[in-house]
Amino acid sequence: MAGIRRHQNPSPKNPLLCVFAPSRNKKHWGWPDVFLKNLCAAGAIMAVLATPAYARGEIVKIDGSSTVYPIAEAVAEEFQKARRGRVRVTVGVSGTGGGFNKFCRNELDIVNASRPITKQEMEDCKAAGVNYLEMPIAYDAITVVIHPRNTWAKTMTIAELRTMWEPAAQGQITRWNQVNPAWPDQPLNLFGPGADSGTFEYFTETVVGRARSSRGDYTPSEDDNILVMGVNRDINGLAYFGYAYYEANKDKLVSVAIAAAEGMPAVAPSVQTVQSEVYPLSRPLFIYVSAKSAAKPEVREFVEFFNHNADELVREVGYIPLPAKAYAYNIETLVNLRLGSNFDGETGAGLTIGKLMKMEAER
Amino acid sequence: MDPRLAELRALIARHKWNDHLFARLGLVCTMIAVLMLFAAILDLFLDGYQRLDGTFLTSYPSRHPERAGILSSWVGSAVVMLVTMVSAVPLGVGAAIYLEEYADKNWLTNLIELNVTNLAGVPSIIYGLLALGLFVHMLGLGETILSAGLALALMILPMIIVATRESLRAVPVHIREAAYALGATRWRMISDHLLPYSMGGIMTGVIIGMARAIGETTPLITIGALTFIAFLPPPPITAEPPFLSVDWLMSPFTVLPIQMFNWISRPESAFHVNAAAAGVVLMIMTLLMNGFAIYLRYQIRKKIKW
Numbered sequence: 001m002a003g004i005r006r007h008q009n010p011s012p013k014n015p016l017l018c019v020f021a022p023s024r025n026k027k028h029w030g031w032p033d034v035f036l037k038n039l040c041a042a043g044a045i046m047a048v049l050a051t052p053a054y055a056r057g058e059i060v061k062i063d064g065s066s067t068v069y070p071i072a073e074a075v076a077e078e079f080q081k082a083r084r085g086r087v088r089v090t091v092g093v094s095g096t097g098g099g100f101n102k103f104c105r106n107e108l109d110i111v112n113a114s115r116p117i118t119k120q121e122m123e124d125c126k127a128a129g130v131n132y133l134e135m136p137i138a139y140d141a142i143t144v145v146i147h148p149r150n151t152w153a154k155t156m157t158i159a160e161l162r163t164m165w166e167p168a169a170q171g172q173i174t175r176w177n178q179v180n181p182a183w184p185d186q187p188l189n190l191f192g193p194g195a196d197s198g199t200f201e202y203f204t205e206t207v208v209g210r211a212r213s214s215r216g217d218y219t220p221s222e223d224d225n226i227l228v229m230g231v232n233r234d235i236n237g238l239a240y241f242g243y244a245y246y247e248a249n250k251d252k253l254v255s256v257a258i259a260a261a262e263g264m265p266a267v268a269p270s271v272q273t274v275q276s277e278v279y280p281l282s283r284p285l286f287i288y289v290s291a292k293s294a295a296k297p298e299v300r301e302f303v304e305f306f307n308h309n310a311d312e313l314v315r316e317v318g319y320i321p322l323p324a325k326a327y328a329y330n331i332e333t334l335v336n337l338r339l340g341s342n343f344d345g346e347t348g349a350g351l352t353i354g355k356l357m358k359m360e361a362e363r
Numbered sequence: 364m365d366p367r368l369a370e371l372r373a374l375i376a377r378h379k380w381n382d383h384l385f386a387r388l389g390l391v392c393t394m395i396a397v398l399m400l401f402a403a404i405l406d407l408f409l410d411g412y413q414r415l416d417g418t419f420l421t422s423y424p425s426r427h428p429e430r431a432g433i434l435s436s437w438v439g440s441a442v443v444m445l446v447t448m449v450s451a452v453p454l455g456v457g458a459a460i461y462l463e464e465y466a467d468k469n470w471l472t473n474l475i476e477l478n479v480t481n482l483a484g485v486p487s488i489i490y491g492l493l494a495l496g497l498f499v500h501m502l503g504l505g506e507t508i509l510s511a512g513l514a515l516a517l518m519i520l521p522m523i524i525v526a527t528r529e530s531l532r533a534v535p536v537h538i539r540e541a542a543y544a545l546g547a548t549r550w551r552m553i554s555d556h557l558l559p560y561s562m563g564g565i566m567t568g569v570i571i572g573m574a575r576a577i578g579e580t581t582p583l584i585t586i587g588a589l590t591f592i593a594f595l596p597p598p599p600i601t602a603e604p605p606f607l608s609v610d611w612l613m614s615p616f617t618v619l620p621i622q623m624f625n626w627i628s629r630p631e632s633a634f635h636v637n638a639a640a641a642g643v644v645l646m647i648m649t650l651l652m653n654g655f656a657i658y659l660r661y662q663i664r665k666k667i668k669w
Binding site: 059061074076080224244318 | 423425426587589590591592593594615625627628629630631
């Protein structure tokens with residue numbers, strides 16, 4: 001036994017064993033050595049795990065709403081180009097709620113939000129000691145779309161939309177002429193976003209009158225491309241989603257002009273009608289910047305870059321930019337570290353740019 | 364002719380015909396599977412070939428579909444796979460060796476075996492949630508390459524364990540006895556005989572696991588890989604001492620299947636072309652990985668002489 005012992009490896013206490021292990025087994029095929037090497041590599045990883053302090057590069061961490069994502073992505077792309085890769089920006093897609101969840105745990109620099117911060121989220125942030133700067137950065141117009149050969153429903157009132165979408169319509173309102181007798185006796189096929197979406201929340205609140213209250217017997221999809229396809233293939237189809245998807249699929253769909261009430265002029269969604277406050281289904285989009293992060297130069301630069309280039313980039317990705325003074329106001333918010341929300345937990349439904357600007361002026 | 368002979372011949376002919384028929388049926392079954400796969404690959408290729416060029420592989424994602432590329436996502440996939448392999452293979456093989464060669468047969472071992480077998484069937488979202496709770500929050504590793512690699516390693520661990528055990532069991536018992544007869548300790552027997560002989564089977568398990576891991580999105584979405592990333596992880600070699608850096612393990616990341624998912628859900632159809640092209644690259648990466656492993660396995664098996 002003692003004789004065998006002598007030929008065995010040096011004691012594994014020696015950390016250099018990892019380096020020298022392969023030489024021993026030269027005449028064999030070397031597979032046990034690879035195995036040993038892997039073991040050593042795993043050991044190296046464990047060693048890394050044991051070191052909590054690791055150098056962190058300059059990273060601006062953004063997460064949140066999928067609606068705001070295209071804007072933040074465009075800004076991140078241009079910002080990184082302008083800084084020649086010295087600052088790294090990540091933009092995640094966790095949804096507005098998921099984004100605030102992380103934001104209030106102090107995991108993010110900026111959260112994208114397709115609605116103002118809620119009361120609950122304000123409390124969560126407060127409990128974690130997270131202060132924030134609120135910045136409206138664009139407008140979205142919820143767009144109701146129909147098939148291009150649908151000739152009868154080119155204009156609609158909010159009341160007609162409510163008849164179609166309210167919970168009471170479930171199983172009852174199934175044909176176009178039940179909504180408006182002037183429309184044909186054909187099946188009404190509805191498509192819409194799923195219940196997790198901010199668009200769904202906003203649409204139900206503005207049209208039906210209560211957030212998240214909607215009929216359930218329509219074809220839901222979180223993927224707006226499915227909604228586009230659905231209506232594109234069905235002359236009796238109708239769907240609603242964000243303006244950017246309509247903008248990108250103008251050749252396949254027609255937007256419905258919406259009248260706020262009977263007898264009022266019907267307005268189609270466009271940059272002009274939203275900016276001049278006549279389109280009834282528009283909503284503001286936000287970013288919230290953590291006050292702690294706003295002290296970091298790279299986050300500061302990013303937010304400045306965001307507001308300076310918002311007009312062009314927001315337009316490019318299919319949303320509606322705010323007037324120039326709104327972005328100037330955001331810069332002021334950053335410079336003066338104006339904390340908190342203007343909305344006090346309200347949803348911001350029916351909020352036009354003018355009202356938003358007035359609210360901000362009053363503060 | 365003897366009528367009984369004729370009857371016998373007819374019977375043989377009939378059975379030969381049945382045999383033939385069954386062979387054809389088997390061929391049809393095989394072809395259905397192969398053709399489906401072939402059609403899927405062809406469809407993906409036809410959709411995406413126009414974007415498949417050098418710049419697609421060397422540019423970052425962008426909001427302009429014609430400028431967008433997969434540099435950050437294919438590098439991300441590669442490094443996550445590296446972490447997965449380096450952590451899952453030694454753990455899996457080690458566990459399998461213990462269970463097969465060292466563990467006593469008692470209720471605890473049975474319980475562990477039952478668990479390992481069942482873990483192979485757990486939906487990947489569960490591993491994602493586990494990784495989110497354990498690696499991202501409890502261990503504080505954050506949404507990093509390391510967390511992702513470890514999450515996928517956990518996912519493929521049962522496959523590697525099961526495959527390794529199967530191939531250890533396949534080594535003839537006289538090999539072990541010969542080694543013991545020459546005075547080898549158990550570990551020498553394992554490391555010098557069992558492992559080399561069973562390496563082919565172990566590699567198969569690793570291939571299957573890695574092939575599943577590289578296409579997996581679900582566990583990575585829960586740890587925040589659904590992200591716009593237009594940079595690479597920091598290089599592992601630095602200019603200043605100690606020259607080696609592990610910062611790349613702590614870098615945010617994205618991977619190919621998630622980049623595809625991101626592009627598919629965009630309104631502009633030009634992005635759907637990009638997604639198909641990224642799919643082709645993902646498939647090529649998987650094939651390369653599998654091909655390399657099959658080559659290795661062939662080389663190993665060639666050298667085995669019982």
